[in-house]
Amino acid sequence: MLDLRVLEPCSLQSSLAACADSQVLGTAPPTFKLPAVADLDGFQKAAVQMVKPAKGTTTLAFVFKHGVIVAADSRASMGNYISSQTVKKILEINRYLLGTMAGGAADCQFWQRNLGTRCRLHELANKRRISVAGASKLLANTLYSYRGMGLSMGTMIAGWDESGPGLYYVDSEGGRVEGKRFSVGSGSTYAYGVLDTGFRFDMTVDEAVELARRAIYHATFRDGASGGVASVYYVGPQGFKKMSGDDVGELHYKYYPVPEATVEAEMEDVTTS
């Protein structure tokens, strides 16, 4: 005989039902249906964990003399399974605003697309572009209103506006921080190692691009959840430009070429002594 007690509404609900009259009158506090489980806290934690994919990725962005560099890998992983090596993790919000993706791919794609829409509406209403601070604030406010509901995003908003280059880190906990150098994702620590060591504010654009490329490569080398293609974008006064997209496997052999092995003599050529 199946134990169907679990399907009955819990006692809290039935006592609330008794107050139905006051609900009709509008004097009762608002109520909502709770899941019919014994351990509600545990259930909620498990639900959030299930929806919240690990932020398996490496993205980075930094401000330097000539603008902002944004770089990312392109691997998507579900646990030990590499589901894709060709994910676009740098999202073009508009011609002068870029966003990076870390965490839930769907969350990042949808909300950054939504951000693009709102930025455009701002432009149309106010006859001027939105600032990087404003755009990141719109996103952060949106994410804050969904706090605790399982969104998973660790994104950087980078761009160029009237006050120069701008870089903000925004996450699904509702946090928003302004900064000059960020790296986000499971490979971020490895990327920081290379990035922080090699950074100089007055680098040329090419030097900055190479630094970003090397940092991403290094993260993909050490972190299993990062890999695929290292993309590097540059954002300057004219807007963004994709500078390079290199397969990290090829980058490895470029940075660490295999020395020519001494050719061993074929057996036939060996003269019998």
Place this chain on the structure above:
Amino acid sequence: MARYDRAITVFSPDGHLFQVEYALEAVRKGNAAVGVRGIDTIVLGVEKKSTAKLQDARTVRKILKLDDHVSLAFAGLTADARVLVNRARVECQSHRLTVEDPVTVEYITRFIAGLQQKYTQSGGVRPFGISTLIVGFDPYTKAPSLYQTDPSGTFSAWKANATGRNSNSVREFLEKNYTETSGIETVKLAVRALLEVVESGGKNIEIAVQTFDEGLRLLDEAEVEEIVAGIEAEKAAAEAAKKGPPRDS
């Protein structure tokens, strides 16, 4: 015709919204207000009703600050202005909070005008009985702006404008005499325009000057008296010059 007054969501057969037109009448009865935009200075002037002896003049303000860089003068129902200005002040701060930028003059004008329009298309409410003159500087380009809104919810930008009592005469004067001015010249132009319809004297005029660096500054009575006196002297000198040197009989 009287039937179309009651619910203002109703048009009259010949396309009028009578409540809006009646609101404009209320504005026309209000104290005169003038705004003049200069190159780097914007001036707001209002006709000051003589305050009762026991009344604290500071609490009867018709030129109000919306934010550090935007100010407003109005003509019409003072209480309606208070409510509208409070909503606008909240919107200025809300804008700063959500996009980390001060409002542009155009944005807050659009907001106020939108609010005034909403009350012409809702049930059970009457329009705001005020026309406003909104002035300020763009926080980035530093360009000065002057906008006017009215009870119907329309707004437009002006180089100089007047509203309230006898606004037509003041506007005529401004049309004849407006030039691009700066600093004290802009103030003098505004005062001269207001003096067309207001009794002369610092007691009857309130002037506020808005600059990019200093924000809004209300001139005190002594300063206004000085400017008025200066203008009177110029007028007298102009009259004398017109009459020419005394002719020999």
